[in-house]
Amino acid sequence: MIPFNKPYLTGKEAHYMYDAVYTGKLSGNGKFTKKCQHFFESNYGFRKCLLTTSCTDALEMAAILADIQPGDEVIMPSYTFVSTSNAFVLRGAHIRFADSRKDHPGIDEDSIESLITQKTKAIVPVHYAGVGCDMEKIMSIANKHNLLVIEDAAQAIDSYFTFSDGTKKALGSIGHLAAFSFHETKNIISGEGGLLAINDDRFSKRAEIIWEKGTNRSAFFRGEVDKYGWVDIGSSFLPSETIAAFLWAQLENLENIQEKRIAIWDQYYSGLKEWAENRNVRLPFVPHFATNNAHMFYLVCESVEQRTEIIERLKSKSVSAVFHYLSLHKSPFYQSKHDGRELSMSDFYSECLVRLPMYYELTEDNIDLIIGNITR
The missing domain is CATH 3.90.1150.10 (Aspartate Aminotransferase, domain 1)
Known part of the structure; x- marks a missing residue:
């Protein structure tokens, strides 16, 4: 039997997971979480990274950061996984679905501008099969109409886009925000798991609060505030250290x-x-x-x-x-x-x-x- 997918183990996953258990820090945002986040920031040029329990969670965080309100419109391809859409529908958005390209299942970039209305808030390109959409064209449209770009990079780890001037940038580092997946079917896995990449500094502080259930807990542990409390909406988006430890073994390979x-x-x-x-x-x-x-x-x-x-x-x-x-x-x-x-x-x-x-x-x-x- 040749299955469609088989999760790959490098051999270090159990060792690092035991290490996480042995340290007594299992609830997340420990040393393996920080190692993984630093890896993505240093290797791919993402401004700030936050591990999440899934790519779906990363997209839901992006929708909150984009301040999606009932009646706002979001443009994305129809040919995508339901999580791409659900994250914004949960905030009350109306989805304006775009068609795919004739030569590739990714979004037809030339159809985007005709879908923009006064209610449009964001464009969500999906890098199907890890192959980049035309991000130069998409960012130009977004800048022209003052829209946010949220890259659904679930499949796009270690893939790049080359601009017309020859500049090469990692997918997920171009839009204002991006979401990655480490589901067991992806190149790099942790069973479930995801990552929110924040490339616009105006979202960095709030992203961390949303990630920590709406509290400024991370700032407290850095000594930036003398106590922490409920300061915004949020949820339990950050993964446990065992998930991060598993992911670290994958990233090393x-x-x-x-x-x-x-x-x-x-x-x-x-x-x-x-x-x-x-x-x-x-x-x-x-x-x-x-x-x-x-x-x-x-x-x-x-x-x-x-x-x-x-x-x-x-x-x-x-x-x-x-x-x-x-x-x-x-x-x-x-x-x-x-x-x-x-x-x-x-x-x-x-x-x-x-x-x-x-x-x-x-x-x-x-x-x-x-x-x-x-x-x-």
Whole structure:
């Protein structure tokens, strides 16, 4: 059996988790939390980082920081996970769903400006498969209309965007705020887990308060105030030290993990390229301004029937391949709230995209078997 995903252990996770237990500091914001946050700040240029219990929590923190109020509008792709939308709907926002690009499941950047109204508060690009949206274009639109940009970088660890002047920046460091995921299906994992990256200093102080259940507890422990209390809204967003300890073991091995995943991705691509061209199947596209962090390898089929046939054929050989998102604008919860626009590319990816197994321990023989059963 070749599963779709298998969590990878570096070998240090249990040791660091025991270390966290042994220190007697388990409730969060201890040494492993600080080590992880410093890693992201120093390696990727995020102004301030806060670990969270999930990417969903990081997005919910971003929605609070953006001061989303009932009736505000937020623009995001329909082809995304429900957490992207839920975080803002919980604050009372109306979602203006955008379509996907024709060459990639990410948001169609050229459609964004037409969706902006006087009620628009934020744009939430989703870096699908870890491949960056055109952040130069998105930031230009946001600056023109005085909007916030919140990057949903759940899949985008260790991936970059290159601006037209040659400047290269990590995804998650460009927008005002960004959210990452360390769910077990991601490149770097902690079971569940997430990160809020704060790139605009005006949000830094409040983010820490929201993170600490609406209190100024962190400032108290730094000696900045003589007591702490309830000063704002917030929730229990910070993870335990055991989660941070697990994550630290992964971060120490980031380079090795990424090298292996990219090698797997490249083997898929080279083995499927000729077959895909002959069958009118599209392989993953990486725009010139983006890098590939090998989060995912997918096929875009001609039809839902072709996709179903591939999934069933692989299943008969004990290989698990799966489809991905269903368009949120057609979901049972939001269909009646959508403005009725057709989002044809989002629906196309919902019906025709299939993801192949992608995890560190896939062997070359495993991949050759998968490729052989697709191309036969």
